[in-house]
Amino acid sequence: MSFDQHIVQVVNASLVDEFEMEPEALKPEARLVTDLGMDSLDLMDMVLLLQNAFGVELREEKRIREVRTLADLYTLIGVIKQEMNA
Amino acid sequence: MNGQRVMITGMGAVSPYGAGVDAFWQGLVRGASAVGREPAVEAIGGVRSKVAAVVPELDVRVIDRKKRRFMSNMSIYATLAAMEAVAQSGLAPEHIARRSTGLCLGSTLGSPCELEDFFRQWVQTNSIDNVKSTFFFKIMNHSCVANVAQSLGIRGRIIAPSAACATGALAIGMAAEMVATGQQEIVLCGGADEHHVAATAVFDIMNAASCRYNDTPEATPRPFDRDRDGVVCSEGAGMLVLESLEHARARGAQILGEILGFATLSSPGSLAHPDSGTIQECIEAALDSAKIPPGKVDYVNAHATATEHGDLAECAAVTGALGAAAPVSSLKGHFGHAMAASGSLESIACVKMISESTLIPTRNLHTPDAACQHMNLPVKVTGCSLQVVLKNSFALGGVNVALVIGRSSA
Known part of the structure; x- marks a missing residue:
């Protein structure tokens, strides 16, 4: 699957900066909770961070609850951005 | 205690x-x-x-x-x-x-x-x-x-x-x-x-x-x-x-020092101005708690933050409680006033002074205030044996604390 590289770059940089993750751990298939060690507070703060980074609404976005992996996240942000531009 | x-x-x-x-x-x-x-x-x-x-x-x-x-x-x-x-x-x-x-x-x-x-x-x-x-x-x-x-x-x-x-x-x-x-x-x-x-x-x-x-x-x-x-x-x-x-x-722990006494008393006369009478009472209560006579205090680590009211009230209180023989210094001249951390950082310094037999003077003290001139205010690092140290700490709000810290004799 190919992702918008800008989205990948911004998401990954945010996770490295804010959550001190190792860049090599940030593979698309990595699961946010079980592989990357995020908990509910981290997920809330990640949503805040990405809202600001991409200028999108994520906090009230129902589809964010279905996100399990980084790939899910890249895809959702891409879809929401496309919807905003449509 | x-x-x-x-x-x-x-x-x-x-x-x-x-x-x-x-x-x-x-x-x-x-x-x-x-x-x-x-x-x-x-x-x-x-x-x-x-x-x-x-x-x-x-x-x-x-x-x-x-x-x-x-x-x-x-x-x-x-x-x-x-x-x-x-x-x-x-x-x-x-x-x-x-x-x-x-x-x-x-x-x-x-x-x-x-x-x-x-x-x-x-x-x-x-x-x-x-x-x-x-x-x-x-x-x-x-x-x-x-x-x-x-x-x-x-x-x-x-x-x-x-x-x-x-x-x-x-x-x-x-x-x-x-x-x-x-x-x-x-x-x-x-x-x-x-x-x-x-x-x-x-x-x-x-x-x-x-x-x-x-x-x-x-x-x-x-x-x-x-x-x-x-x-x-x-x-x-x-x-x-x-x-x-x-x-x-x-458990065979290394003992660095001992807390011999402690007192805390309020100065209800003012939230802002220190009161030498209550500070003296607090020092005396801490010495009572330690069962240490005033003459046995080898050194006083003062709260002294370099305000006129505070320094002079503490000088009067220390003199009233102990006389003027014991050396007195404040460490605020070295690293300022660390607020809530000051009392514990300065207590650590007291333990080190006791264990290293080294008295740290008041930095930036060159000409003592006339009202403090009767006191023993060292200005140079001095080697000396310290057995009992008094540590004062005061706060806006009328809170006074005195600790008596001793060399480990265990």
Whole structure:
């Protein structure tokens, strides 16, 4: 699957900066909770961070609850951005 | 103190000299000033005092990120100091995890830096859109004690005394009483604070902050000196491990010193002005608690912040309680006033002075104020044997604390 590289770059940089993750751990298939060690507070703060980074609404976005992996996240942000531009 | 003897078996410090008791002690022995121009203070209009003593950049990644995300600087300082104190004490994780091991640690406020960020956004945007989930944990009045307990896994009493500048010394005294009375076997204790421009501003508003040495920051503060002009704010954390003599002996701990006595008394006459009569009573009560006659005090580590009212009230109280023979010095001239951390950092310095047989004088004291000239105010590092030391700590709000610290004779 190919992702918008800008989205990948911004998401990954945010996770490295804010959550001190190792860049090599940030593979698309990595699961946010079980592989990357995020908990509910981290997920809330990640949503805040990405809202600001991409200028999108994520906090009230129902589809964010279905996100399990980084790939899910890249895809959702891409879809929401496309919807905003449509 | 009545009850079990209370021993000091570990110490940890974060100070404007950096992380660790060694950096703190070496800074004092060298007579180095940790005071400098502070850009954060300079940025706020109307604050005439432009100086502070701040902690240099630290390696904070030794604290796990998931613990650290709840911490402002004051909790980070307290955690690093607590980790050092526990490491020195040799306490094993199973000692820490017992319900008989407690923590008594306070700060002046919850994090002022985090509160500023929060209200800046609140006022500017009328929203909370960018507030992180961990915000509240940094501004709680018991943020430091809660964070250190989580980081170290402490399961006994966790208590957060709050008495502004006397907090650190008060925490040590309360911890000592808990150990002496057998309520806890071990108590980690101390104070922590982070510098915020509001602290300097508050003293400046009361004409109590140092303003005349902005271009020569190393020359201020000047406790007891004729040319003193007020407080210089600083930050840090000092933590001590206290445990009963019986417990320390049973596990073969190295004993660094002993808390011999403690008293705290209120001065109800004024929230703002120190009262020499009550301070003297407090010193006398601490000596009574230690069962030490005044003539046995070898050295007084003064609170003296370099305000006229404060220095003179303390001079009068010390003279009234002890006479004028014992040497008296204040460490504020070295690293400013670390607020809630001052009492515990300076108590650590007292333990080091006893163990190293080295008396640290008052930095920046050149010409004693006429009202202090009768006192023994050393100005040079002096080698001398110290058995009993009195540590004073006072706070706005009329809180007075006196600790009596002794050489380990166990």
